[in-house]
Amino acid sequence: MSLSNLLPELLFEILTRLPPKDLLRSLCVSKSWNATIRSRRFIKAHLQRSAATNSDRALLVGSYPSDFFSVSFDDSEAFGECVEIAPPLKCPEPAVEVDPFDPRLPDFISARWIKCPAAYTEIIGRSVHGLVCIRKGGKGEDGDIAFWNPSIQKFKMIPPTTLEADLNIMTKLGSPCYAFGYDSINDDYKLVGFVEFRNKEPLFLTYSVQIYSLKSNSWKRIQNINIPWWSDYVFDLHNIVYVTGALCWLMDDGSDIYTIVTLDLATEECGAFPAPVDKPYLFLEVLGDCLYICVRHGRTRHDGWIMKEFGVAESWTLIYSINEEDSGSLCRKTFHYKPLVFSKNSGMVLFVDDYYMLFWIDIEEDTVKEVDIHGFPPGVVMVENYSISHPVTVTICVGSLCLLDGDDVLAARHQQGPSYLEEAESSKQSEESLDLAVEAAEDDQN
Structure with missing residues (x-):
């Protein structure tokens, strides 16, 4: 039986088993295949299978200034080779590099030392449904922002916000902080910007909250958050995480008593609940779709x-x-320590630290095992006035077709297609993947 004669639902099931790159090639098979693959129903079904089976996930590593690397990571927890990939936003290479044997270099890390300030590209938050939000900027800068799907190399530039506060009664303090998440009620990916202002009279700190919607491709301002200037309350807006349809960040009352503040992306309303402990060093993260706190x-x-x-x-x-x-x-x-993912049996957690070191923590035995990945980039340490910072970001991406109608990252970088041999090899791999998917679907039907 030819593939074109398969029942529509069986064909749908077969196609959900293909990796994203093979599905991109399959768009050209026929109009019906193209329409099926581009449908929102199919994109959601493919994402659900990809997330459930861990069949096409990878570590995405952002390295200063704007280098990105992908490391395949299958269900057996075996890591593939680290491969550099092209991002949609690119920064110039730093003009000055410091001697790697500089005595300030810690003896436990092999790193490149970079003189600052300089622009760099960073990942905002974590990957959601295979999408990442990346921002080009630097100290005190508010640069370009894009949504990017690295598994299919599609992206969408985010228009700059046109919403400004009344500067006659407010003074802007610093550059915006951003967070990225998904509104499941409205099936919409959103970017939230927080801008801090000081009211001139009366004296208040005002956090202007602005939301970009991918579905409408527009910004809007929602409620302001006002805090008396004389209070000790502090928002940690540099550590915002997305979990279960909400953004979360820490609020300190000035005595190391922490509250977790939430912003529901669907209702656009704020909430709060207490942190589990009262300690001076807390970091919010996400692990296994659950809110996670690291206590130092x-x-x-x-x-x-x-x-x-x-x-x-x-x-x-x-x-x-x-x-x-x-x-x-x-x-x-x-x-x-940033948690990335549970192991297959949930007995271990994969972490990355400030210096790019990957390691498993056995949560049953409370032991640590370091991970070595071939080709993994060295840690990057930026030096400015003899202070050290680490503009390094790592997230787990699942293979998905989200942003399928976005712009092509590689179109601007590569004017010519692959060679005949590369084209033939790609076609062969696609056919093999399709054969395996057909066999698996037929087994399920039986």
């Missing part, structure tokens, strides 16, 4: 907490506690 006890121990039921304070659960004796020198090397 100096440089000798850190704890990991997850909120199993979003918004329910009683569901906070301590999943591990690692100290220096368990991890050797690991706890002394960095101050912040």
